[in-house]
Amino acid sequence: MNTYRKMIADKVIKRSDVGQQIRLQDIHVKPGFNKRAHTAAYEAAQVELVEYLAGGGTVPALEVYPRDEGGVWLVEGHRRHDAFTRLAAAGQPVEWILITPFNGNDAERVARIATSNSQLQLAPIERAAVYAQLRAFNWSVEDIAKRVGKTAEHVRSLLQLCDADTDVQELVKAGEVSATVAVQHVRKHGERAGEVLEQKLTQAKAEGKAKVTGSADAPDFAKALQHPALAGMPGLDKLTPQALAELWAKLPAGLPKGALFVGAVALAQDETH
Structure with a gap:
């Protein structure tokens, strides 16, 4: 020894x-x-x-x-x-x-990563990995929060990010989606969070933005296209969520969400003919 x-x-x-x-x-x-x-x-x-x-x-x-x-x-x-x-x-x-x-023991050594005074802070996805490792040591959310000096909600959110599918994590790593926005979408859309975020990223880029922000409130186009009210609409089978996201950005602001979506569908139909 x-x-x-x-x-x-x-x-x-x-x-x-x-x-x-x-x-x-x-x-x-x-x-x-x-x-x-x-x-x-x-x-x-x-x-x-x-x-x-x-x-x-x-x-x-x-x-x-x-x-x-x-x-x-x-x-x-x-x-x-x-x-x-x-x-x-x-x-x-x-x-x-x-x-x-x-x-300290092995778990406390891992926790030390998150409490380091280094001037270069851990990125959210890196911090999430630390919390996940502490969870593997059977630390509760409250235990982790107390040890790293953060709130329980902060720890809970980053653990959800760590558990999110790879497509969501890659968007966060690339800086195209913030950790907060990613977690909001995971909570709302579950396994479809990555797909929805990709749609919103397409919309954001069409508007000249580099990333999805909290204000990006485009609808879930993939889900909306399955709405019974659109059944039988001419050209609907030619539409894709990505195409609708791009067209969404061309519509004037200030309209009700329903009117905006109908407008996006109409524009899409025009471009598919």
Whole structure:
């Protein structure tokens, strides 16, 4: 069994005036532990952090715990570790890294990801993955909320996002739908949330917008096309939800929802003839 005491005795960890230090090569990242995605925003933040460290900047100690095979596992400080690794790869004299012991069990190590003071906040989909892992440890919504300093409703919403179908999650990852709007649609439409959101995204783009917002209130076209009142309407079989979403954006604002939908159907019929 590997312990801090053993690593100090073996000189794997050294004590200094600023605290305990360990060589960069002895810090290990457990596969799948860190939920942060390497997005464009992450990369931009890392470039800044690397430049800051290269200029002599200092950062807090990495939180770690003993690794049975030797060295330590990283709990908190993945961005800092990545920055140190990049500096070392660039030939900078990076060797001894300041560390501090993390005290807690496996579930508390996961929770630490969500309470990190890193300046680059976790994206909602990343935070949702952390909450889902804590749920797998049989933590209740209330337990998670208390541990990460959030409301129970916040935790409940992100767990619903984590449980949503892949098409919904991909829209959120792409920044085309906010987490809040996605969860609202999951609650209202269930498994059809992704389809409805795609329709609304089509409408939003037709209006020159880049994403679906809370104000995007187009009807559920796929469901509306099945309404008995439209049975037998000429050309109805040629219409698609996506086509109606695009035409919806061409109609004047301020009309009642029913009139707007009828207008969209009429325009669609004109374009299919």
